Amino acid sequence: MTRVYVSSVIPAPAATVWRRVRDFNGLPEWTPFVAESRIEQGLPSDKVGCIRNFTLTDGGKIREQLLALSDYDMSCTYSILESPMGVENYIAKLSITPVTDGNVTFAQWQADFDCPPEREQALIDQIGRGVFQAAFDALRQSFGGR
Amino acid sequence: MARVRESAIVDAPIDEVWRWVRDFNSHRDWHPAIADSEIENGLPSDTVGAVRAFTLTDGGFLREQLLSLDDEAHELSYCLIESPLPLHNYVATIRLMPVTDSGATFWQWESEFSPPPDRARELMELVGHGIYRAGMRNLEKYLRAGPGEGGVLRVARASADTTRMPRVEERPDMPRAAPAATPVAGTLRACAVVMDRHGGPEVLSLRDVDVSPPGTGEVRIRQSHVGVNFIDIYSRTGYFDLITPPGIPGMEAAGTVESVGPGVAHLATGDRVAYACGPTGSYTSIRTMNADLVVKIPDWLDAAHAAAGLLKGVAAGFLLHDVHPVRRDEWVVVHAAAGGVGTLLTQWASALGARVIATVSDSEKARLAEANGAREVVIGRGQEFIERVRQLTGSGADVVYDAIGRDSFEASIAALAIRGHLVSFGQASGDIGAREIGPMASKSLTLSRPNYGHYIADRAMMTMQAERLFEAIEQGFLKIPSPQIARIEDVVRVHRELESGRTSGAIVLEV
DSSP states (O other), X not given: OEEEEEEEEESSOHHHHHHHHOOTTOHHHHXXXXXXXXXXXXXXXXXXXXXXXXXXXXXXXXXXEEXXXXXXXXXXXXXXXXXXXXXXXXXXXXXXXXXXXXXXXXXEEEEEEEOOGGGHHHHHHIIIIIIIIHHHHHHHHHTTXX | OEEEEEEEEESSOHHHHHHHHTOTTOHHHHOTXXXXXXXXXXXXXXXXXXXXXXXXXXXXXXXXXXXXXXXXXXXXXXXXXXXXXXXXXXXXEEEEEEETTTTEEEEEEEEEEEOOGGGHHHHHHIIIIIIIIHHXXXXXXXXXXXXXXXXXXXXXXXXXOGGGOOHHHHOTTSOOOOOOSSOOTTOEEEEEEEESSSSSGGGEEEEEEEEOOOOTTEEEEEEEEEEEOHHHHHHHHTSSOOOOSSBOOOSEEEEEEEEEOTTOOSOOTTOEEEEEOSSSOOSBSEEEEEGGGOEEOOTTSOHHHHHHHHHHHHHHHHIIIIISOOOTTOEEEESSTTSHHHHHHHHHHHHTTOEEEEEESSHHHHHHHHHTTOSEEEESSSHHHHHHHHHHHSSOEEEEEEOSOTTTHHXXXXXXXXXXXXXXXXXXXXXXXXXXXXXXXXXXXXXXXXXXXXXXXXXHXXXXXXXXXHHHHHTXXXXXXXXXXXXGGGHHHHHHHHHTTOOOXXXXXXX
């Protein structure tokens, strides 16, 4: 099992950040790498079990299923059903935590998955830097951060 | 139930923050509300169950107990035992997470307690802001300024005497390496004796070293006592090729398991343990070690005696049971019977019903050998000794245990009976050199040259040897003599004295 963990501080209150990221169908609104997204079978995007089907800006297609969503903990967990990345048993969790001293937000994104050993480092880079960190960078900038 | 949760981003790497936070006795250094802190009962300040007594800057007094400590998760919890404020059922948790894109640390500090309803708001404010927020900010400030004078972590020493902790600074003659910039996740800072080259006692110096977390099959041990053996001198000088400098000497220590790597089932965090084996590296306050060769020590055996007696006791055990199984009424010669292993051989062989003829070098040691149970004590190992053995035994000794080497070899051969056994396990007087084996045929003698490592090569052997030793001590067959205890800072002097033969009995270094 390979783990990728990325975390960042977002210069906005946690509730505000959570509103932005909790929409399972909202990746095109806040990440730089998703061109379009839809929820399959017309389900609401916060229904646990729903599947988002999205297209990356490079043309790749990914299907992911929402496994858990908590407005209390401000976290969501999902798995990959289909992707061009070649990962198996991929489960990721995005969580938002308030930083009380400063009224900013601590954002964490973690994924666990299996992959062939020779591809592990490339996938850690691709997912950690190209996906999670890129999304956090965009999120930070959208709230006026550097 | 009131719940308080405060969090902050602290501008320092998580390992640096955690080093201080995990030390249950460190608040007096960085928390503005704490004037003084002491761990009760002299426990190491990272022992789960440890109680700290705080004197507050406003004069108040409170006591708190460490409930859990998790280095992997960077999390600890504690409760209040005694407090000037009505914070009933107070349990608090601290958790750190790394901010990976900036190198800072997310710190969350929370608690639950039952305040009187009319004071809930006031107490929550006090705990959340006065204690948690102020503490987090102050530690950040403290780290930024550099802990500086007196800023030596007490916890890494795991010693009872906290007032003696900032020892390295007290000794300007001891070089001390600069702290590593960013320790690897999960490492602990230890105080170790390092040698940069082979040579005299002066090559030993005290340093801070980072100790990595236990890997598969390993445990990390907080050591309280380190056994000093003559083999440490051989490895320091390079006579035995055991250390490639820079390295840490030592083969023996006792302490408490701090954490356990994957695949280790026979040990758990908090177990009192000891080991006596290679590889070298025991002269340190914390060590990661192959768990197979680490044994639990019984409740009735204190760490100082375990560190002083495990290596010598295991050696005596396999010499008397495996190399030559001693039988009742056998005549057994033990040379240097007042020395470390000699003392135990004499006691144990006597307890097994053998008739021990002890040799020593002076009358003072003769009294010790007699007290150890020797049937007969001879001063010196010359012709007189050989004749005395013949006189007592008629036909000669069944076995001779000889760690003297060069100077005693011929006498040992001469003292043996037909089909006797010479067990040559040391060379205190010097290398034995080349010897004729032809004459051994005249009495059909057997010669053994046992190597300690071959009798404790795996966990099954080590466990068996250690259990046999502990049982013998418990049954009263053996008494581990009380060791001399020296401070690890005095290692240079200890080596110098051991080398010159000025010491008697076992020596342990207190870490």
